Amino acid sequence: MSVTTTGTHRDASAIVVAGLTRRYGSLLALDRISFTVEAGQTVALLGPNGAGKTTAVEILEGYRSRDSGKVSVLGFDPADGGRSYRERIGIVLQTAGFEEEFTVAELLKLQVSLYPRRRDPDELAELVGLADRRRTRVKALSGGQRRRLDLALGLAGAPDLLFLDEPTTGFDPAARHHAWELIARLRAVGTTILLTTHYIEEAERLADRVAVLRAGRLVAWGRPSDLQARCGLPSRLSFRLPAGFTVDRLPPMSGSLRAKDADIVVLTHRALADTRRLTEWAAANCLDLPELTLTPPVLEDAYLSLTGEPADDDR
The missing domain is CATH 3.40.50.300 (P-loop containing nucleotide triphosphate hydrolases)
Known part of the structure; x- marks a missing residue:
């Protein structure tokens, strides 16, 4: 009716x-x-x-x-x-x-x-x-x-x-x-x-x-x-490894790590803690991380999760 x-x-x-x-x-x-x-x-x-x-x-x-x-x-x-x-x-x-x-x-x-x-x-x-x-x-x-x-x-x-x-x-x-x-x-x-x-x-x-x-x-x-x-998606902690450093020298972080050459992405639900751990490691080694970015999940991430469409891993 x-x-x-x-x-x-x-x-x-x-x-x-x-x-x-x-x-x-x-x-x-x-x-x-x-x-x-x-x-x-x-x-x-x-x-x-x-x-x-x-x-x-x-x-x-x-x-x-x-x-x-x-x-x-x-x-x-x-x-x-x-x-x-x-x-x-x-x-x-x-x-x-x-x-x-x-x-x-x-x-x-x-x-x-x-x-x-x-x-x-x-x-x-x-x-x-x-x-x-x-x-x-x-x-x-x-x-x-x-x-x-x-x-x-x-x-x-x-x-x-x-x-x-x-x-x-x-x-x-x-x-x-x-x-x-x-x-x-x-x-x-x-x-x-x-x-x-x-x-x-x-x-x-x-x-x-x-x-x-x-x-x-x-x-x-x-x-x-x-x-x-609602989707509980992770933030993206992105940076580029300094010259001469390899992934195994990074400090332990809670999120999953993806490496493409020297470009690193950490998918983390503890963004503040992992960012602090990374910056403290860089300071202790007298390193600069000029390409360091922390990106919270956006509506596009939630949409892709809800609809089951494939995400662009290079984003």
């Missing part, structure tokens, strides 16, 4: 999912997943290809049916929310089609006209960094500029909830950081955001909560720092 209401309060949960299940023949794409997104939160949905991310998002958007479970988005059941529901959400797909002969300004003006609550087209162009491309036809835009136009169109109706599917795919580093700043500003004014991304750094930087899907099951939910702590 699904949840159906006629509206939502500003401080209510923006998304409530309970026991959501979806099958495609014998394939169980979503296996009784449950989570809640509070209004104003940014949530990143992570998982390898085939994990069920797209199916989950399309159900929340109202474009795909579910087999069982309860879903409430902004107080509506997306399956039958109709126009009232769609007027309150924005969707930025991973790929979208445009009328190539429209200019940026014409396309934004047309999109804005479809909503009762509207953003100013010129303001939207400025917001996504296309102010100097307003008179440019879509066919003349670069891939990154088209992606910015995608984002502007998704914001046309001043949505309470914004769905972002791989929002910075195709962006160069500068454009990606600009998009991150924009998403942070939207969050600051209370927009709820659900994004899918393959950039773990993007999720770590933007998300209040992270959901990790694997083979249709929700294997982790929480703040990025919670997921890192």
